[in-house]
Amino acid sequence: MTVFNFSAGPAVLPVPVLLKAQSELLNYQGSGQSVLELSHRSDLFETILHETESLLRELMDIPDEYRVLFLQGGATLQFSMLPLNLATNRQMVDFIDTGSWSQKAIKDAQAYATTRILASSASDGYRSIPVEAVTSDADYLHITWNNTLEGTTYTKAPQVGVPLVADFSSSILSEPIDIRQFDVIYAGAQKNLGSAGMTLVIIKDELLQRTPQSSGSYLRYDTHAKHHSLYNTPPTYSIYLTKLVLEWIKEQGFETVVQRNRQQAAALYTYLDQSTLFSNAVAISDRSRMNIPFSTGQVDLDTQFLKFAERNQLVNLKGHRSVGGMRASLYNAMPNSGVDALLSVLHRFEQGER
């Protein structure tokens, strides 16, 4: 059965990546070992780790003065590690609140620092990114670049005079960004980078000079930086899958992937905006290209649509329980045929088919 998987994450992976992983599963490059069995201290794995970092640096144009760390625990563990490592001067963190994931980051930071919300789009139901200029004198400002649940995205990094930390979990490598505008970028791998279990942290060298709050070794960025992500056993297989994903991107050219993302999102928004049944409520300038929520405005009809979609092999289109309706996540690995199939099913449903 071929299905198209619109999950918000863990999410669809490129078929060539899965085929490569499958072909190498029992015997990696003639070693007689699976990547799953490779010691993290082996030359074979160290080469995988090194190549993954090199590909990332190349595709994202990461300057030398940033360190690339391969950690575990998802964005959720970063919500603790960021204040532990960076809220060390004034023990104060500023946030721009753009929805559910911002709020989780704020709540966790409160265990370690005073938190302030400089701007919020709560008043319009998080259907936009706040536009007001903000200034900060905190240890850093935290933003959520792409909001997976609400379907919004920043298009420009706010400049506030303190280090800028951005959660890129659901949009990393989906569009070009200028790393130099940020001081920390982090992302779980299970959307655009590979599989659940690996968390990417890109951090400016100078932030590693801050003395962390009293913490065990895993929770300190300087531990991982000093040991090149090999202080303890890293999530070896997730790192390997990320390498395969990055090779897949490089092979096509990053620009091709970016163009495909833009075209896919544009096609779906165009449909939704002309539809008399389905709609997307997000401010046009702030619409995410990765996560596109939509609904008929009627719970029963949404449920009918979800069933109809599933019968037509479109899975995981259900919106997050806190938002309702539907959500199509169009990560890098979503093929054009998946979006075509979604458009066709939307159209048929709108025409009355059930």
Add this chain to the structure above:
Amino acid sequence: MTVFNFSAGPAVLPVPVLLKAQSELLNYQGSGQSVLELSHRSDLFETILHETESLLRELMDIPDEYRVLFLQGGATLQFSMLPLNLATNRQMVDFIDTGSWSQKAIKDAQAYATTRILASSASDGYRSIPVEAVTSDADYLHITWNNTLEGTTYTKAPQVGVPLVADFSSSILSEPIDIRQFDVIYAGAQKNLGSAGMTLVIIKDELLQRTPQSSGSYLRYDTHAKHHSLYNTPPTYSIYLTKLVLEWIKEQGFETVVQRNRQQAAALYTYLDQSTLFSNAVAISDRSRMNIPFSTGQVDLDTQFLKFAERNQLVNLKGHRSVGGMRASLYNAMPNSGVDALLSVLHRFEQGER
């Protein structure tokens, strides 16, 4: 090329597990999705998680009053989470020091609590487990059950009147244990349970009543217990691989696996004890069945042996850099043919073959 992999972890996996993973890699149970692509909120994944826990409870005979958590970050993150969650009354933790991993646990706990070493085998180079009776009035006592580097193991849990926390990373599911003698057992998955990236924590319910030191949500056991390891995205593929490993154990019978482990270790120790070239220095009563260090006593000869072994398809036999010599890790997935091959290569080298 067939090789035998004696790595201390990540380590050898059972071939039937790898074959099953390979066959399901692109299409899990007819879903049209890879396990790597499954949403952690999907019925398919929740079934995997549930079955993994059930198998563990069955094979390890885990009583109902213990919770089973599937976390990330390895034993190393537990070195922080344990004191954060459990050193909350007297903020004091007692340790028995049996080597390198004990010391790492102690060092990390010092960020959160006063630490005391009740007993240590440092004076004999960690070639034994301390035998003296100890008493404790700390928040808990921490022990390292099997010492991967030093090749020692406990055979009996110390009883000290405070909760007992044990690192079982390198011996979990290798032998029957009585969970009721412990309050927390934890283990990275990359030795006997599956792949790097998943950390198992088995914790007695009543310890979840302690109020953790101020911490973000990921670092609190109660978060994960309340959400059945689904508060945030768990390491889905590592959990799936653990399920396959547990099914493989169940199919043969746990007792068969235990017997095989005992026979393999006995065969290697018997050889080493009668050898005039190779020897193992660990006190006989405290010898690990999982990690068996040995050496010729001469660095050059050890190096020659390692090269000879590698030419004969025996890989990752090099001892940890802090110990030197050789180390054979004989985890559950090591086939008898691997130990036979090792014995043959040891014998040939001892006979003068190079």
